[in-house]
Amino acid sequence: MKQPSELDISVFTDIFSFMSQLIFQDLEVDLADLKLTKMEIIIVLIVATNEGISMTELAQQVGTSKVQISRSITNLENRQIVQRKHNQTNRRIVNVFTTKEGKALFAQKEKQVKHKLAETFSILTPEDYQTVTNHLTGALEVLAKYKQMNVSRCVPTELLE
Known part of the structure; x- marks a missing residue:
């Protein structure tokens, strides 16, 4: 890595x-x-x-x-x-x-x-367009997890419940 x-x-x-x-x-x-x-x-x-x-x-x-x-x-x-x-x-x-x-x-x-x-x-061909859409969607999903991890680190655990 x-x-x-x-x-x-x-x-x-x-x-x-x-x-x-x-x-x-x-x-x-x-x-x-x-x-x-x-x-x-x-x-x-x-x-x-x-x-x-x-x-x-x-x-x-x-x-x-x-x-x-x-x-x-x-x-x-x-x-x-x-x-x-x-x-x-x-x-x-x-x-x-x-x-x-x-x-x-x-x-x-x-x-x-x-x-x-x-x-x-x-x-773009329909296939290329779908590939771009899938990759951007996947990247956003991963980045959203990262963002949520950072938010949960900053928020006291009693506020998350």
Whole structure:
């Protein structure tokens, strides 16, 4: 088994680069028109697919600080794309939701990304497409196990019950 220092990270950077291009390649004009940053678009995508996500979870998913997420959310709130609400069971937790405008923006971006994916993968044979789908699904399943292992290490055992 390879040691972490020997791992070839090029596959991760290649996948990240490929997915980033799929999401943002044709959206540069839209981003300029909307006056949104790439991070803000990512935040909208995450919130729209995880309605009610906490600010802490959002910062973790984006891979940035709570302070930076708070700044971005403030801008998105000012644009009426998302809204923050205190959690009803724990007032210290702040959850983020998309507004009607945010849902419309997400639907538009989702349609563009799906179109781009369909266009990109249209050159694949059905067998190749299935292979890509199976491998990506398998990779996500393995990574979800890793993520769950990390979460369970950080949470006191009495909270897991």
